[in-house]
Amino acid sequence: MNKNELFLKALKGEVLERPPVWMMRQAGRYLPDFMRLKKKYDFFTRCQTPELATEITLMPIDQIGVDAAILFSDILVVLQAMNIPVEMREGVGPFLPTPIRTSVDLDQVIVPDIEESLGYVLDAVKMTQAELNGSVPLIGFGGSPWTLLCYAVQGQGSKTFDIAKEFCFKEEVLAHQLLQKITDTSIAYLRAKVAAGADAIQLFDSWGGLLSPEDYQKFSWPYLQQIVDALKDITPVIVFGKGCWFALPEMAKSGASALGVDWTCSARNARYLSGGQITLQGNYDPARLFSPIFQIKKDVKQMIDAFGKDRYIVNLGHGILPNIPVDHAKAFVDAVKEY
Amino acid sequence: MNKNELFLKALKGEVLERPPVWMMRQAGRYLPDFMRLKKKYDFFTRCQTPELATEITLMPIDQIGVDAAILFSDILVVLQAMNIPVEMREGVGPFLPTPIRTSVDLDQVIVPDIEESLGYVLDAVKMTQAELNGSVPLIGFGGSPWTLLCYAVQGQGSKTFDIAKEFCFKEEVLAHQLLQKITDTSIAYLRAKVAAGADAIQLFDSWGGLLSPEDYQKFSWPYLQQIVDALKDITPVIVFGKGCWFALPEMAKSGASALGVDWTCSARNARYLSGGQITLQGNYDPARLFSPIFQIKKDVKQMIDAFGKDRYIVNLGHGILPNIPVDHAKAFVDAVKEY
Numbered sequence: 052m053n054k055n056e057l058f059l060k061a062l063k064g065e066v067l068e069r070p071p072v073w074m075m076r077q078a079g080r081y082l083p084d085f086m087r088l089k090k091k092y093d094f095f096t097r098c099q100t101p102e103l104a105t106e107i108t109l110m111p112i113d114q115i116g117v118d119a120a121i122l123f124s125d126i127l128v129v130l131q132a133m134n135i136p137v138e139m140r141e142g143v144g145p146f147l148p149t150p151i152r153t154s155v156d157l158d159q160v161i162v163p164d165i166e167e168s169l170g171y172v173l174d175a176v177k178m179t180q181a182e183l184n185g186s187v188p189l190i191g192f193g194g195s196p197w198t199l200l201c202y203a204v205q206g207q208g209s210k211t212f213d214i215a216k217e218f219c220f221k222e223e224v225l226a227h228q229l230l231q232k233i234t235d236t237s238i239a240y241l242r243a244k245v246a247a248g249a250d251a252i253q254l255f256d257s258w259g260g261l262l263s264p265e266d267y268q269k270f271s272w273p274y275l276q277q278i279v280d281a282l283k284d285i286t287p288v289i290v291f292g293k294g295c296w297f298a299l300p301e302m303a304k305s306g307a308s309a310l311g312v313d314w315t316c317s318a319r320n321a322r323y324l325s326g327g328q329i330t331l332q333g334n335y336d337p338a339r340l341f342s343p344i345f346q347i348k349k350d351v352k353q354m355i356d357a358f359g360k361d362r363y364i365v366n367l368g369h370g371i372l373p374n375i376p377v378d379h380a381k382a383f384v385d386a387v388k389e390y
Numbered sequence: 391m392n393k394n395e396l397f398l399k400a401l402k403g404e405v406l407e408r409p410p411v412w413m414m415r416q417a418g419r420y421l422p423d424f425m426r427l428k429k430k431y432d433f434f435t436r437c438q439t440p441e442l443a444t445e446i447t448l449m450p451i452d453q454i455g456v457d458a459a460i461l462f463s464d465i466l467v468v469l470q471a472m473n474i475p476v477e478m479r480e481g482v483g484p485f486l487p488t489p490i491r492t493s494v495d496l497d498q499v500i501v502p503d504i505e506e507s508l509g510y511v512l513d514a515v516k517m518t519q520a521e522l523n524g525s526v527p528l529i530g531f532g533g534s535p536w537t538l539l540c541y542a543v544q545g546q547g548s549k550t551f552d553i554a555k556e557f558c559f560k561e562e563v564l565a566h567q568l569l570q571k572i573t574d575t576s577i578a579y580l581r582a583k584v585a586a587g588a589d590a591i592q593l594f595d596s597w598g599g600l601l602s603p604e605d606y607q608k609f610s611w612p613y614l615q616q617i618v619d620a621l622k623d624i625t626p627v628i629v630f631g632k633g634c635w636f637a638l639p640e641m642a643k644s645g646a647s648a649l650g651v652d653w654t655c656s657a658r659n660a661r662y663l664s665g666g667q668i669t670l671q672g673n674y675d676p677a678r679l680f681s682p683i684f685q686i687k688k689d690v691k692q693m694i695d696a697f698g699k700d701r702y703i704v705n706l707g708h709g710i711l712p713n714i715p716v717d718h719a720k721a722f723v724d725a726v727k728e729y
Contacts, residue, residue, distance in 0.1 A: 210549065213711050216677035220685075263653040263675050263707075294633070297654055314602040315636055336602050338555035346559075368602075372552050 053250070055187045058119040061330055061364050062251060062287040062308040070355060070363045071118035072387040073190075074380065075291075076370030077111040078123045081380060084110050094139035095131075098124050104175035105182055112187060114377070116384050119188050119251075122179060122244075124172055126194030126255055127202060132168035133236055134161045135203050143207065150206035152218060157225055160203075162235045165243045172240075176247040191249030193241050193278070195256035195292070196233040197271035203229065212261055219270055226270065234274045238281040245286045252282055253289040253311070260294015267298055279305045289332060293369060299324035314339075314368035318357035332364040335383065340367075340375045344382040351386035360390065392589070394526045397458040400669055400703050401590060401626040401647040409694060409702045410457035411726040412529075413719065414630075415709030416450040417462050420719060423449050433478035434470075437463050443514035444521055451526060453716070455723050458527050458590075461518060461583075463511055465533030465594055466541060471507035472575055473500045474542050482546065489545035491557060496564055499542075501574045504582045511579075515586040530588030532580050532617070534595035534631070535572040536610035542568065551600055558609055565609065573613045577620040584625045591621055592628040592650070599633015606637055618644045628671060632708060638663035653678075653707035657696035671703040674722065679706075679714045683721040690725035699729065 053059065057071035079085060085107060088097060097103045107123040127137045127145055140146045151157055166173070180189055202208075204215040219226040241252050259271045275290060282288050283306040290302050291311025299321065302310050309330035312321040321331050335354060340347060355365065365387045371380060392398065396410035418424060424446060427436060436442045446462040466476045466484055479485045490496055505512070518528055541547075543554040558565040580591050598610045614629060621627050622645040629641050630650025638660065641649050648669035651660040660670050674693060679686060694704065704726045710719060 211677065211711070213677055213713070216675075217680040217713070220678060220681045260654060263678075264656050266675065266678075294654060296635070297656065297659065315599060315633060317603050317636065320636065336555075336605065338550065338552055339559060339602075339605075341556040342559045372550070374552070374556070 053185050053188050055118055058188050058364065059250060059287070061362065062289070064328075064330055064362050066361050069387060069390045070358075070360050070365050072365035072384050073117040073119040073121065074111070074115075074367050074371050074383070075121075077115065077117055077121065077380075078107045079371055080373035081371055081375045081377060082110050082114065083377070084114070094125070098128055099171045101171055101175040101178045105178045108175075108179045108189075109182055112183070115381050116388070117187070119190055120179065120183060121190040121192060121253070122172070122176060122249070124175070124192070126192070126199060126257075128169060128172065129193065129233065129236055129240055130199055130203055132163045132165070132240070133232065134159055134163070137202070145202055145207060147202060147206045150214075151203045151229060152214075154225055157229055160229065160232055162232055162239075165239045169240055169243070173243055173247040176244055176249055180248040188250035189248065190251050190253055191241065191244035192253040192255060193237050195254055195259060195271055196230045196237065196274035196278075197262070198256050198258045199233050200226065200229055200270075201258045201261075203233075212258055216261070219266075230270065230274050234277050237278055241278065241282055242285065245282070249286065251287045251289065251308070253291060254278060256290070256292035256295060259292040259298070264297045267295065268301070272298060272301060276305055279307050283307070291332070296320065296324060300326065303329045309364060311366070312368065318354065322358070328362070330362040330364060331358060332366050334366070334368040337367045337369050337372050337375070340371065340379045340383060342379075344379060347379060347382045348386040348389075351383060352390060355387070355390050392524050392527050394457055397527050397703065398589060398626070400701065401628070403669055403701050405700050408726060408729045409697075409699050409704050411704035411723050412456040412458040412460065413450070413454075413706050413710050413722070414460075416454065416456055416460065416719075417446045418710055419712035420710055420714045420716060421449055421453065422716070423453070433464070437467055438510045440510055440514040440517045444517045447514075447518045447528075448521055451522070454720050455727070456526070458529055459518065459522060460529040460531060460592070461511070461515060461588070463514070463531070465531070465538060465596075467508060467511065468532065468572065468575055468579055469538055469542055471502045471504070471579070472571065473498055473502070476541070484541055484546060486541060486545045489553075490542045490568060491553075493564055496568055499568065499571055501571055501578075504578045508579055508582070512582055512586040515583055515588055519587040527589035528587065529590050529592055530580065530583035531592040531594060532576050534593055534598060534610055535569045535576065535613035535617075536601070537595050537597045538572050539565065539568055539609075540597045540600075542572075551597055555600070558605075569609065569613050573616050576617055580617065580621055581624065584621070588625065590626045590628065590647070592630060593617060595629070595631035595634060598631040598637070603636045606634065607640070611637060611640060615644055618646050622646070630671070635659065635663060639665065642668045648703060650705070651707065657693065661697070667701070669701040669703065670697060671705050673705070673707040676706045676708050676711050676714070679710065679718045679722060681718075683718060686718060686721045687725040687728075690722060691729060694726070694729050
């Protein structure tokens, strides 16, 4: 189907000449073309307008030469669809004016009709696939229920998400009700994304690493597992938990096709913890793209040697940073192709 | 010397009836008495006035009943002494108006005379020891050179400390020069603290977990090791690296008396990674103190069972949060005493 099958083959664990490469937030602020659109349209306009989301999604394919596209969107659109308003404030980031903290708040949260509330994402998937025309596969994504709860309860970004955790630890029943509503919505949403044409799904548990291993098993993992269960027979699933090295053993048994790892977990630890069989994705420190190009190229070669060229997808350990020079991002991708 | 020797005995690995307990930031914003002083005196006035630092340090000894005192101060006073001004801005946190980013900036950074620049800390140590009068031991502390570099270069707190990392990765020689100046100052400072009467030293590597294991070995660990080497024969040293589970094997061989662990690293993983012999300290999720008291008591018992009662110091996995009810903090300490 796709001319470049490296990414999908790596997800199947096939032996390849070189690993595929893409970067989290590869359609992001380090790209001058992205910044041009950012000046003209606000964040959610870019998400909600399929033409803009498509244009942004395609940027790094031509300009950087990655082996997979990832639909430009945001994990928080799911909360918006659930009747939890989300604004994007310059210099603040996501801001939720009506955070969920009581049972009355929770009653307002709906499990929405996906076509009606998130049809624009599905349109963007279709439009992007038409434009990609089989050049590279398209990844759709969603946030983990725990990470979405963090925003829904805290009301904005936070170093500790203390209010969200206080809610979970004091109002455990309500927390699980909210997590289940988010899970049900996410399953319907991600299945619709696959039906619209996404070739794989990545689940982002950006704040899973704020939980102890025990609380992770209570508040995050069971809901991720539900989503993996609901998707694994229709599409390959990648689970990426930032700071969740401790959960790699469970994740490896989940039915996911690949696991993302961040740069604090060495290739060796990641292979050991995940049992050595599952495809891994990662894990270059995004800030390491500030290094001189010769260093980036050396590091990438060393990283592939450490993970092994098979059952491996080259990526960063988190999203690319806004101030990375474009030629450094390209050097990262080129180094993989030169392997 | 001290009436309560539990903490110092645990650092020596002696067999005890129960482990000692204290909490990072135990003299902090969750205490009403602390908030009263906070309204009257700004942050660095509290640090720089030995009477105030002493009063604050003593608060949790009487009110919460911990087994060790930790001198009220801040890791950033070292940067101030090095001619890098630090302000504390309400709602922002530390703010450094003249961050270190070039060789010209670096030339302004001095290795100061400790008596002259940080004599107020030494006075606070002496005054606190006189007031404690042998009731419990007094811990002095310092930041790791890497963590101090993060602030010195970034100029303020940050989720990623991207500017600090960019500096290290692009200006490696300058970075090492700055790290060495901070190390030299820290050694002199911490030795003076011990001479003034501190019974043990804890080193905080709050941002070590932002580095890959390889970069940790480059930019953080060698400097921490220098400090441990310079202190270990005159005082017990505790090394606490937030998010630094991957470095526990090296840390265990460093000559430190104990290692702090955060709540993402289970007791089992921590014992395994640190080789099973060294005293460990931690690791209750600070946000878990929001739980109902019966849950806190149950968790503490389970935590001691998991770490084992010997070679173990009960603590949180990071600083106590400002909104924790005092009786929850006390329940945490009581649960250890009831063990």
